[in-house]
Amino acid sequence: MTDIQFLLIAILAGAGTFLLRYLPLRMRTKKATTAQGRLLHQSLAAIGPAAIVALIVVSLGSEIEPDRLAATLLPILSGLLGVVIGRKVGKGNIAVATLSGVALYAGVAAVLLG
Amino acid sequence: MIRSLLLGLRDSLSIALGYVPVAISFGLAAIHLGISPYMVVLFSVLIYAGASQFILITLIAQQTGLFSIVLIIWLMNVRHLFYGPALLKSVGLASDERKLPLVAWAAGLTDEVFATAIGRVQHHPRDQREGWYIGLQLGAYSAWVGGTAIGAYFGADWIGKSVVLDQSLGFVLPALFFALLLDIASAVARPVLWVTAICTAFAMFILPAYMALILGMVAGAVVAALINKHD
Numbered sequence: 001m002t003d004i005q006f007l008l009i010a011i012l013a014g015a016g017t018f019l020l021r022y023l024p025l026r027m028r029t030k031k032a033t034t035a036q037g038r039l040l041h042q043s044l045a046a047i048g049p050a051a052i053v054a055l056i057v058v059s060l061g062s063e064i065e066p067d068r069l070a071a072t073l074l075p076i077l078s079g080l081l082g083v084v085i086g087r088k089v090g091k092g093n094i095a096v097a098t099l100s101g102v103a104l105y106a107g108v109a110a111v112l113l114g
Numbered sequence: 115m116i117r118s119l120l121l122g123l124r125d126s127l128s129i130a131l132g133y134v135p136v137a138i139s140f141g142l143a144a145i146h147l148g149i150s151p152y153m154v155v156l157f158s159v160l161i162y163a164g165a166s167q168f169i170l171i172t173l174i175a176q177q178t179g180l181f182s183i184v185l186i187i188w189l190m191n192v193r194h195l196f197y198g199p200a201l202l203k204s205v206g207l208a209s210d211e212r213k214l215p216l217v218a219w220a221a222g223l224t225d226e227v228f229a230t231a232i233g234r235v236q237h238h239p240r241d242q243r244e245g246w247y248i249g250l251q252l253g254a255y256s257a258w259v260g261g262t263a264i265g266a267y268f269g270a271d272w273i274g275k276s277v278v279l280d281q282s283l284g285f286v287l288p289a290l291f292f293a294l295l296l297d298i299a300s301a302v303a304r305p306v307l308w309v310t311a312i313c314t315a316f317a318m319f320i321l322p323a324y325m326a327l328i329l330g331m332v333a334g335a336v337v338a339a340l341i342n343k344h345d
Contacts, residue, residue, distance in 0.1 A: 005180055006153045013170065013187040014160035020191050022220035025198035039342065043335040047200040048232035049302040050310040050334025051193075052295045055225055057314040057330065058323045059288040079285050083292045094234070094293050095128040101289035102131075106282035113278055 071112050079105030115213075118242035122249020125234060128290050129226045129250070130257030135283035136164055137258050141265020144171045151266035158262035162255060163224065165324060166190040190324045196331060197228045204232050205243050212244055222251030224258075226287065233294035303341050310334035 065072045079101045086100025087093075137158065144154040149171070161167055166187045173183045198220060212219075231247055238246050299307065314330030321329065 001174060001180075003150065003153055006149065006174075007156070009170070009180055009183055010153075010157050010160040012184040013166070014162070016184065016188040017161055017163050017166070017191045017194065018220060020188070020194040021198060021223040022217060023198075024195050025202060025216045025220050027199070039339050043339045046302060046306050046335050046338030047196045047331055048204060048228070049295070049298050050306060050331045050338075051196070051200075051225070051327075052229045052232070052291055052298070053307050053310040053334065054314040054327045054330035055229060056288055056291045056295060057311050058318065058327050059291065061315065061318050062323065063284060063288065075281070076285070076288075079289055080292055083289050084296065087293060087296055092297070094125065094230070094290070094297070095131070097293035097296070098128045098131060098286065098289045101292065102282055102286055105285045105289070106278055109281050110278045113281075 071109075074112060075105045075109040078108040115245040118238065118245030119249040119252075121238070121242070122246040122251075123253040124249075125230065125246070126227075126250045126253025126257070128293070129230060129254045132226065132286040132290050133164070133254060133257040134261040134264075135286065137261025138265035140164070140167055140171075141262040141267075143168070143265075145266050147171055147175050149174070151263075154266040155259065155263050158259045161187070162222065162258060163187070163191050163194075164258070193225075193324065193328045193331065194223060196335075197223050201228060201231055205235050205247065207240065207243060211240070214244060214248065218248060222255045224254065226290065227251055227254050229291060229294050233297045303338065305341065306334045306338045309337045 060076060063072060063076060081101075082104030083097045083101035085104075087097035089100070090096025140158070141151075141154055144157070145151055157167055157170065161170070169190060170183060170187060173186060178186075201219070201223065227250055230250060235243050235247065295307075310330045310333055313333035314326050317326035317329045
């Protein structure tokens with residue numbers, strides 16, 4: 001592929017991705033007054049937490065290797081425990097919780113990898 | 115506005131921590147395929163959608179047609195359709211309270227920015243939410259583009275030298291998502307979370323990850339609607 005073709009891909013893919021983010025924001029401006037509208041709004045409120053759970057499952061799912069179950073699962077479980085501990089120690093600070101989780105994950109992974 | 119923007123930038127650090135290594139990996143992988151470093155950075159500047167950019171370079175490597183690549187990228191990002199309305203609902207600002215056009219709200223609405231905004235925005239006073247969200251987007255975007263540039267121009271010298279480091283960097287984003295989930299889990303009915311997790315996990319066996327993500331989210335929203343209908 002030439003640079004012109006790469007540029008065309010970047011522009012088209014970027015424009016499409018932007019519109020997928022932008023158009024629903026514009027359509028959201030109407031207030032829901034009907035029962036169906038309220039139901040839609042309640043569903044939208046659940047989309048956020050549902051997305052977070054789905055992102056966790058997808059991102060962890062790609063980390064786990066069935067052939068190396070212990071070597072991949074143990075660091076993950078330790079890392080999640082690290083997040084819980086970091087959240088308590090950091091009084092809810094997201095960065096502290098994330099870093100603690102990664103640190104514990106790295107520690108256990110280092111031990112298992114020898 | 116400046117103070118809230120700085121708070122948003124500060125809160126974007128946890129996203130940046132996850133983005134930079136992934137973006138460096140993207141930059142590296144793309145230049146290994148022979149794409150010019152400036153074009154690799156341009157992909158991140160214009161597309162700004164992590165997972166689909168990895169698919170993009172895979173498709174380029176497989177010599178897929180230009181329009182097929184674009185179509186697949188769009189399909190992968192269809193899940194973003196759900197984010198805008200849910201974000202505005204969570205932010206809770208009326209249209210006359212927002213000073214910036216919706217274009218500014220949409221430009222950096224990635225998975226991680228959305229998840230962080232949903233989890234954290236209500237911790238801020240109403241008049242600071244817009245500035246905070248813009249700061250959050252700016253920080254995340256800079257980390258993604260900056261990380262791509264590092265990978266494309268300098269990464270080859272030091273990446274891949276530590277197996278533990280490589281493996282641990284892959285855990286940053288799951289750790290961030292889990293921390294965010296702990297923040298908001300109490301506000302959501304448990305069946306919504308469980309059904310989402312189970313549906314996503316099962317869907318991953320038969321569908322690509324981005325489709326499993328959409329299916330899980332829709333399942334969670336349906337359960338939420340059913341619970342609310344019965345209440």
